[in-house]
Each structure stands twice: as structure tokens, then as C-alpha cells.
Amino acid sequence: xxxxxxxxxxxxxxxxxxxxxxxxxxxxxxxxxxxxxxxxxxxxxxxxxxxxxxxxxxxxxxxxxxxxxxxxxxxxxxxxxxxxxxxxxxxxxxxxxxxxxxxxxxxxxxxxxxxxxxxxxxxxxxxxxxxxxxxxxxxxxxxxxxxxxxxxxxxxxxxxxxxxxxxxxxxxxxxxxxxxxxxxxxxxxxxxxxxxxxxxxxxxxxxxxxxxxxxxxxxxxxxxxxxxxxxxxxxxxxx
Numbered sequence: 001x002x003x004x005x006x007x008x009x010x011x012x013x014x015x016x017x018x019x020x021x022x023x024x025x026x027x028x029x030x031x032x033x034x035x036x037x038x039x040x041x042x043x044x045x046x047x048x049x050x051x052x053x054x055x056x057x058x059x060x061x062x063x064x065x066x067x068x069x070x071x072x073x074x075x076x077x078x079x080x081x082x083x084x085x086x087x088x089x090x091x092x093x094x095x096x097x098x099x100x101x102x103x104x105x106x107x108x109x110x111x112x113x114x115x116x117x118x119x120x121x122x123x124x125x126x127x128x129x130x131x132x133x134x135x136x137x138x139x140x141x142x143x144x145x146x147x148x149x150x151x152x153x154x155x156x157x158x159x160x161x162x163x164x165x166x167x168x169x170x171x172x173x174x175x176x177x178x179x180x181x182x183x184x185x186x187x188x189x190x191x192x193x194x195x196x197x198x199x200x201x202x203x204x205x206x207x208x209x210x211x212x213x214x215x216x217x218x219x220x221x222x223x224x225x226x227x228x229x230x231x232x233x234x235x236x237x238x239x
Contacts, residue, residue: 030064031231034108035082036099037115039210040155042084046074046213050220051227053078060231066106074216081106090115091124094132103143110230111140112223114152114195117209120168121159126175134183141188148230149190151180155219158201158208169196193226195219 035041035048048065049072055063065079072080083102085093093099093115113136116129133151140147153173157165173196184190195218201208204215211219 030062032064032066032107032109033227034066034103034106034111035084036067036102036111036113037084038088038118039084039086040117041114042069042071042082043086044072044074045082045084046072046216047211047219047223048072048080048082049074049076049078050216051223054220054224055227055231058228060228063231066108068102068105087118088115089119089122089124090129090132090136091119094135097139099136099139100143103140108140108144108147110148110150110227112150112152112193112227114154114219116154116172117157117169120172121157121162121165121209126168126172129172130175130179133179137183137190146187148233149188150193150223150226150230151176151190152193152195152222153177155195155199155204155211155215156201157205160208166201191226191229193222195222 035045037045039045041048052063052065053076063079065081067081067083069082069084070080072082083106113133115133115136119129119132137149140149153176154169157169159165177192180190180192199215199218204211204218206212
């Protein structure tokens with residue numbers, strides 16, 4: 001009798017331990033990623049679809065693209081939320097204080113910024129664009145001081161009727177790394193993502209500005225390692 005009772009105790013304990021362990025298994029929080037930009041991000045912004053699939057193929061499934069808009073017919077199902085506004089300038093977004101309400105809706109942990117193309121196209125200079133970036137970063141951190149910011153050195157541009165646009169992009173991209181390094185913090189790092197190198201506006205866009213599939217693939221490939229690195233950092237945003 002005694003031998004049988006002793007023999008059953010370990011089995012019961014093992015079963016209870018399994019139940020307790022299952023109760024304590026909590027899925028990792030989804031990383032909320034806000035793609036922020038203009039038509040290159042929003043219409044159709046197929047780099048978002050490409051990035052989404054590449055992340056999931058590498059096992060990064062705890063991700064949630066967020067934003068104030070939904071769109072982009074770019075192949076198989078993907079998370080279509082974003083904040084890409086066609087024609088918008090970084091300076092206008094900053095001057096009109098548009099970003100705080102977008103952040104309140106999206107509640108991002110990571111913000112991917114590709115902005116400045118329309119500013120440069122309309123003759124706005126590097127200093128004004130950087131000042132706009134500064135205000136946007138302040139607003140992002142005011143919403144969540146631990147937001148990780150991925151800032152693109154924007155893709156090249158060579159539109160008809162703007163012979164100086166290409167050089168304006170070069171000037172802005174050259175200034176971005178030092179600007180970002182001076183404003184990056186341990187809690188809210190600004191990671192510069194080089195979207196310029198290797199991108200050919202003649203073959204990777206349809207008009208010198210807006211990417212075709214080859215351009216979108218290149219953009220996704222550039223975003224991928226920076227986003228994957230952000231996924232390795234614990235989420236600390238308010239929920």
C-alpha cells in the first residue's frame with residue numbers, strides 16, 4: 001500500500017508542474033512599427049509588404065505595423081497599416097503639428113522615417129529638413145521616451161524639371177549621420193538606415209522618384225537588419 005502511494009506522488013507533481021508552467025507562458029508583446037513618410041511609403045509603398053514578409057520568413061512574427069492609414073495593393077496578405085501621406089513634406093508635418101495625433105493612434109515602439117523627398121523637390125534646404133526632423137523626434141519621444149527611431153538617408157531622386165534635386169538629396173543624406181548621432185540616446189536611439197547607396201533612380205523608379213518593384217525590394221533589404229535589431233530590444237512602451 002505504502003509503495004503504491006509513494007509511486008503516485010511524483011506523477012501528480014509532474015502534472016501540477018506542467019499546469020503551472022503553462023499558466024506562466026506569456027506570448028511576447030508585439031513590436032508596434034510605424035512606417036512614416038510620403039508617397040514612397042504610402043502609395044503603394046510596397047517596401048512595407050516586402051519588409052513584412054522578410055521579417056516573418058526569419059521568424060519575427062511578433063510584429064504589428066501600425067498607423068493612421070491602411071493601403072497598398074502589393075501582393076499577398078500583409079499588415080497594411082502605415083502613416084505614409086502622398087505629397088507631404090517633413091517641414092509641413094512639423095509646422096502643422098500633425099504627428100502627435102498620428103502617434104496617439106498608432107502607439108509605436110519603433111518609427112521608420114523616410115521623409116524629405118517632397119521638401120527637396122520644392123526647394124526646401126537641408127537645414128530646414130533637419131530642423132523638422134528634430135521637432136518630429138521631440139514629439140515622438142514626448143509620446144514615448146523609449147521609442148526607437150530608424151531614420152533613412154532617403155533614396156535618390158532625378159525627376160524631370162528638377163536638375164538640382166539629385167544634389168539636394170546628396171547634401172541632406174550627407175548631413176543626416178552627424179545630426180542623428182548628436183541626438184541619439186541610449187533610451188531612444190536614432191539609427192540611420194542608408195537607403196541611398198545602390199539605389200538607381202533610372203532603373204529602380206518609374207519617374208525618377210517613385211520606386212518600382214526592384215526599388216521596393218532594395219528598400220526592404222535596407223530596413224530589414226535595423227528592424228530585426230530593434231526586435232531584439234525589449235518593448236518598454238506604455239500599453
